[in-house]
Amino acid sequence: MTSAPPTSDHPLTPLDLPGDGDWLAWVSARCEGQLAEATRLVEGLKGGGSATEVLGGWNRAATAIANASSVSMWAEVHPDAAVRDRADALDQDVQRFVTELGLDRELYAVLAGLDATEVESLDADARRVLDHALRDFRRAGVDRDDATRDRLRELSETAVRLSQDFGRTIRDDVRTVRLAPERLAGLPDDYREAHPPGDDGLVGLTTDYPDLVPFMTFGSDAEARRELALAQTNVGWPANDAVLQELFAVRRETASLLGHDSWADYDTEVKMVGSGAAVAEFIDRISALAADRAAAEKQVLLERKRLDDPGAEEVLGHDSRYYSELVRREQYDVDGQVVRTYFPFEQVRQGLLDVTGRLFGLTWTPVAPAAAGAWHEDVATYDVGLDGRRIGRIHLDLHPREGKYKHAAQFDVVSGVAGVQLPEGALVCNFSRGLMEHDEVVTLFHEFGHLVHHVLGGQGAWVGFSGVATEWDFVEAPSQMLEEWAWDADVLATFARNAAGETIPAELVEAMRRADAFGKGVNAAQQMSYAARSYWFHTEQRDDLTAFGDELQRRYSVFPPLEGAHMHCSFGHLDGYSSGYYTYMWSLVIAKDLFSAFDPGDLFAPEVALRYRDRVLAMGGRKDAADLVADFLGRPYSFDAWAAWLEE
Known part of the structure; x- marks a missing residue:
């Protein structure tokens, strides 16, 4: 039996953004129209049908919901505060709809009651769609009693409001x-x-x-x-302290109502790590592996600080970047102020496009601003091509402005569905318009990796597997791996040039790589400090989050807390990643393993690059992440490559 939704060979066109037009009306019409379409499709599904018919209808409804959900992006990037506020309100409507959908017993009964023989004859992707749908219904609480389901609705609406408040405060403060x-x-x-x-x-x-x-x-x-x-x-302090306490309480109660001991246990049920306890074990394992190196590196920083302050007995976190730069300059002959002269922003942006185009066989064709219809004049838009056809569109919004998202992330504008709609994504960062630090170049490569994943993974038939739709503790791995191309001398030589037109010397890049090795232990320890906050804030209730965070800082980081600081209030990952910030290091372990398949002497070797493109990125969420990695590497992933890297 064929089970993929019908597709069309008719060329698809990108979303028609309003440009200089009425964004307030457009955002409202886009979201409300897609929600109305989802409502119509869901009601139609309740009439039942064959497995193929029901899953096809489910996919169309899920596509409309995904389209409506993208309204959250406009709350983060649009320059008009009225549009941002309207997008926040609409996002609440979307999340309310999603909550009601997950608790809809009638719809659940249709999916759960599909004919077993028909289901057995579906292809692997369709069966996976059904399995995930039934799993997500159960995780939403569809099988709980009426009183519990009513309370879950209330908690969901509260969580959405608190998340928006948390993010808005960081954005505006x-x-x-x-x-x-x-x-x-x-x-x-x-x-x-x-x-x-x-x-x-x-x-x-x-x-x-x-x-x-x-x-x-x-x-x-x-x-x-x-x-x-x-x-x-102290960004977000004190307002976000109360917001977080309430948000953590909502998550604890939600997890309890759904039969879990903690939010972390609920959250990890659908992640590679598998359980909350495994997160704690992972944090401690990484901390133990990095401890000796981190302590040794901190001692180097302290000795350098004593040249400026002979009586110094401690290195604080806000000293770390400065003294690490001095150590790299004086002991590794790498001057960051010289390095940055090779990275003018415009050159880096074009170099990134050239590198990823060559690596993955893609073309990036600039779209004129009038045709792109983007939300701000800073945004650069490109059509993505593969084998002579357009497969998506990207928007690069890379400079800061008032009211804009303060960190770096990729946002879905449209989730790709074969024959239905092109994948379209936006990269939102906050870089200067002039010279970039090399670590900013690395960050740009990293975030662009998400965008490539979104487009390449958006060519399949099922919206639930479109783009970066893998387990959440794998999503950073492809992006972390792409960082490696920002450290290769041959790659950097293709775009890194100073004002005199001189290419960055290979010996300087090699020195940069040696210098970058300094700080691996310190950084791993600090990452585990953040991961511990993320995990334990959701696992152990404390009245004073600042004191608890400082306690975890002392336990895991080599740097003591900054007196008077309340960093949890600006720690945006406590919203989207909730208890799962460990995923950055978990993904890095896998990223190092993935990269081990490439030839360091030729990072553009097409056989391995295209195998990686097709078996990992283009698959989206069609398989479990562990299986995607095994398909590419020919074996299960391991810690070996990461452990070897840590010791380099």
């Missing part, structure tokens, strides 16, 4: 530190020129990344670094 010009000692000339004194004779530095990152890397004024670090770690 940009803090500024004002400093005398001489306190910018050590900063590059272009940074100083971009930050002239105001009428009061002082320079205003914000907590946005283009201000924050260079200052923490090169600023020699220790007290100024502390002031800026304190401002950044």
